[in-house]
Amino acid sequence: MSRTSRHAASPAPAAAPVEEPWTILRLMLRSADYLREKGVPSARLDAEHLLAHALGVGRLELYLQHERPLLSAELDRFRPLLRRRAGREPLQYILGRQAFRELDLEVGPAVLVPRPETEVLVDEVLAWMRAEQRVDVAALDVGTGSGAIALSLAREGPCRTVVATDVSEAAVRVAERNRATAGLDDAVELRVGWYFEPVGAAERFDVIVSNPPYVAETEAGSLEPEVREWEPAGALLAGPDGLAALRVVVGGAAAHLRPGGLLALEVGAGQAGAVARMLEERGAYEDVSVRRDLAGKERIVLGRGTNADT
Numbered sequence: 001m002s003r004t005s006r007h008a009a010s011p012a013p014a015a016a017p018v019e020e021p022w023t024i025l026r027l028m029l030r031s032a033d034y035l036r037e038k039g040v041p042s043a044r045l046d047a048e049h050l051l052a053h054a055l056g057v058g059r060l061e062l063y064l065q066h067e068r069p070l071l072s073a074e075l076d077r078f079r080p081l082l083r084r085r086a087g088r089e090p091l092q093y094i095l096g097r098q099a100f101r102e103l104d105l106e107v108g109p110a111v112l113v114p115r116p117e118t119e120v121l122v123d124e125v126l127a128w129m130r131a132e133q134r135v136d137v138a139a140l141d142v143g144t145g146s147g148a149i150a151l152s153l154a155r156e157g158p159c160r161t162v163v164a165t166d167v168s169e170a171a172v173r174v175a176e177r178n179r180a181t182a183g184l185d186d187a188v189e190l191r192v193g194w195y196f197e198p199v200g201a202a203e204r205f206d207v208i209v210s211n212p213p214y215v216a217e218t219e220a221g222s223l224e225p226e227v228r229e230w231e232p233a234g235a236l237l238a239g240p241d242g243l244a245a246l247r248v249v250v251g252g253a254a255a256h257l258r259p260g261g262l263l264a265l266e267v268g269a270g271q272a273g274a275v276a277r278m279l280e281e282r283g284a285y286e287d288v289s290v291r292r293d294l295a296g297k298e299r300i301v302l303g304r305g306t307n308a309d310t
Contacts, residue, residue, distance in 0.1 A: 022075060025066035027051060031082055038086040041224075046091050047082070053095050054078035088225035100148045102155055105178050107146055110170035112235045114148040117293045118211050121266045122152045124291050124300050125209055128262050129157050134206060136160040140256065142195055142210040142249055143167075145235060147175030147188065149209055154187035162188045163205070165198045168234065196252040206261045208253045214268040216242035242268050246275055254284035257305035265301045272298035279303040 020026070028047050035043035052059040054077040070078075084094050092098040092113045098105050100114040101122060107113055129137060137159045141150040144164035154162045166172050172192050179188050191198035215236045220228060227236065238245040246267060253263050263285060267275045272290045279285040285303035293299035 021069040023067050023069055024051065024055075024062050027070060027075075027078070028062065028066075031078075034082065035086060038088070040085060040088065046085055049091060049095065050081045050085060051078055054081055088229065090226045090230055093230065098146075100146075101152050103148065103151055103178070103182055105146050105148055105151075106174055106181070108174065109230060110168060110232065111146040111174050112231050114146055117299050118148060118266055120291070120293045121209065121211060121264060121300055122149055122156075124302060125153065125207055125262065125264050126157050128264070128302070129207070134158060137206045138204070139163070139207040139209065140199065140203075140205040141165070142208065142253075143212050143235070143245075144175055144190070145171050145211075147178045147190070149211060150175070150188050150190075151178060151182050151184055153207075153209070154184050155182065159187070163191065163199070163203075164188055165191045165193055165195065167192070167194045168232070171232075171235075195248050196256060199256055201255075203256055204258045204261075205256055206258055207264065208249075208257050208261070209264040210249045210253075211266040212245035212249050213238040214242045214246060214266075214271060216240060216268075242271060243274060243278075246271070247278065250275070250278050250282060254282060254305070257284075259305055261305045263303045263305060266299060267301055269297050269299070272301055275301045276303075 028051060031047035031051065032044040035047055040046060048059050048062060052062055055074060081094055085091060090113055092107050093109060096106060096108065098107045098114055101119055105114060135158045137157060139153050139159050139162045141162065141164040144150050144166045147164060150162045150164035153159055164175065169192050172190050175190050179185055179190065213236050215238065217237050217240055220237060246265065249265065257263055265275060276288050276290055279288045279301065284306055286306055287304040289302050290298050291300035291302065
């Protein structure tokens with residue numbers, strides 16, 4: 001066999017495999033599968049929000065450039081966010097923001113993530129103000145957290161002043177930043193302290209509103225990991241039956257609510273009847289009623305103040 005023949009018989013070197021590029025669409029689909037395997041609800045939507053955040057674009061913009069290959073720096077920004085969500089950290093904490101009515105709120109581990117049920121609570125308070133034709137309202141938000149309720153009332157309602165309290169200094173610092181972002185520094189006064197402790201003995205309000213802790217300690221294990229492992233327990237859990245904080249609010253509000261004023265409470269699923277009876281038995285409230293949330297669950301308890309405790 002000639003040298004030429006031997007050379008011709010040698011196998012050609014294999015071509016290096018071409019790696020498929022990470023386009024926006026491919027990364028979204030793979031990331032959604034990954035989150036779904038980790039048990040994350042709304043896996044596809046969350047993957048889209050995280051990728052949009054990493055790229056600094058709106059979520060719908062992803063679909064306008066879905067075939068665009070991603071740069072290495074873009075992938076490096078996205079991957080840690082995806083790992084955090086796979087660990088069941090709340091999407092809102094990762095993004096650092098949560099929309100609430102007309103507000104764009106900063107959120108983080110110091111505060112609960114504001115929920116649609118609380119938007120209904122604000123709706124009920126605003127509806128009462130309109131029905132009563134109230135002006136120059138003085139409102140108190142007990143346990144303000146991110147400031148969602150207090151800031152919404154100051155922005156949307158006919159409020160002369162809104163006072164908001166919270167026992168957590170870290171939560172109040174978040175609320176302060178949200179107040180500044182919303183341009184409501186002069187409209188909302190934030191105070192640190194336990195329930196009504198920061199409120200003067202002679203202070204009276206037309207509206208007292210609260211979304212207090214209302215999860216029973218025995219039910220903590222049944223909460224989603226995003227809630228159980230990440231959101232502040234002090235803003236969630238309220239004794240063996242979940243009513244401990246509500247008892248404090250109902251009892252303390254009576255001394256600070258003007259006659260004819262409104263006490264408005266968000267309560268846990270299945271608690272509305274017990275809380276309504278709590279108001280009725282107190283003797284400081286009348287016209288007690290219950291409202292449902294967007295899912296049809298009894299979620300809001302309302303009562304009108306009498307002069308029994310004033």
